Amino acid sequence: MKMAPDDVDIWMKRALNSWAEQGDLPAGKSAQLHEIIAHLVLKERKKRLTRTACGFAAAIMACIWLLFAGCPVAAAAHINSQISQPQIALAQAFALMAVLTCLPLMYGFPIQIKKCFEVNYE
Amino acid sequence: MRLLKKEEGKLFRIALAVLGNEQDAWDSMQQTVEKAWLKRSTLKGGATAFPAWIKRILVNQSLNILKARKRITPIDPQEMTGILEIPEYDRQDFSLVWDIVLELGEEHRKVIILRYLGDFTLNEIAIDLGISLGTVKSRLNTAHTRMRQRLQDDNLKGAKYNENGTR
Numbered sequence: 001m002k003m004a005p006d007d008v009d010i011w012m013k014r015a016l017n018s019w020a021e022q023g024d025l026p027a028g029k030s031a032q033l034h035e036i037i038a039h040l041v042l043k044e045r046k047k048r049l050t051r052t053a054c055g056f057a058a059a060i061m062a063c064i065w066l067l068f069a070g071c072p073v074a075a076a077a078h079i080n081s082q083i084s085q086p087q088i089a090l091a092q093a094f095a096l097m098a099v100l101t102c103l104p105l106m107y108g109f110p111i112q113i114k115k116c117f118e119v120n121y122e
Numbered sequence: 123m124r125l126l127k128k129e130e131g132k133l134f135r136i137a138l139a140v141l142g143n144e145q146d147a148w149d150s151m152q153q154t155v156e157k158a159w160l161k162r163s164t165l166k167g168g169a170t171a172f173p174a175w176i177k178r179i180l181v182n183q184s185l186n187i188l189k190a191r192k193r194i195t196p197i198d199p200q201e202m203t204g205i206l207e208i209p210e211y212d213r214q215d216f217s218l219v220w221d222i223v224l225e226l227g228e229e230h231r232k233v234i235i236l237r238y239l240g241d242f243t244l245n246e247i248a249i250d251l252g253i254s255l256g257t258v259k260s261r262l263n264t265a266h267t268r269m270r271q272r273l274q275d276d277n278l279k280g281a282k283y284n285e286n287g288t289r
Contacts, residue, residue, distance in 0.1 A: 008266045013238045019216035023135030040159045
């Protein structure tokens with residue numbers, strides 16, 4: 001019997017694919033696989049929740065900054081003293097830097113969660 | 123999850139064919155699921171495209187495991203025989219193909235699996251395995267020649283081909 005190369009090509013593809021399609025995972029492995037997905041879903045939810053919380057915290061901190069940025073001027077007015085423009089700018093810059101320093105620290109929090117998850121998972 | 127449930131058996135066997143043992147195949151499956159979840163935004167075409175998309179991830183993961191395994195422990199020919207042993211599932215037409223694959227060795231096996239189970243093009247196989255297109259063609263050609271010889275030698279299997287074959 002002589003066979004054209006294309007026939008062998010198709011025949012091999014069919015043989016291997018039909019073998020693969022009849023496949024099944026070993027007992028319990030399917031459940032384990034779905035457990036992994038459930039873990040991933042949970043991990044993502046945690047991450048999203050943390051991000052939302054960080055967003056809210058950032059917004060609150062921005063509000064605090066807006067509130068305190070005006071403080072030097074208000075304080076000067078209160079004691080009937082003069083405060084120069086550079087001093088106001090310096091105070092505002094200081095407040096802004098304090099807020100901005102806190103933000104990366106807060107956004108670093110999800111990374112910590114990720115590390116914990118990987119250790120526990122392993 | 124529903125989509126994966128439908129494909130998991132097939133994916134496991136593809137990983138098994140690439141890697142040759144159940145433990146590595148299972149590792150590859152786990153890594154594939156994690157990677158697929160993380161990269162799910164790259165899936166274009168929804169449920170229809172899912173089987174091909176996840177199969178591609180699985181084959182790439184399996185190849186990575188294969189490369190890593192080779193780097194850690196050089197496999198001697200004695201060990202190779204054990205690794206390439208496929209569990210005794212159904213051994214019909216597949217066993218014919220797999221016998222040829224076993225005969226030809228790991229390098230040919232990778233090309234055959236990527237071509238027929240992974241649905242890679244010849245160019246993609248060449249790039250993924252870091253070999254020339256000519257080598258890919260030559261390895262497939264060797265497999266075809268052996269397969270043809272084997273089918274010719276085996277009258278029974280040859281008759282079966284005539285009954286169930288594509289033509």
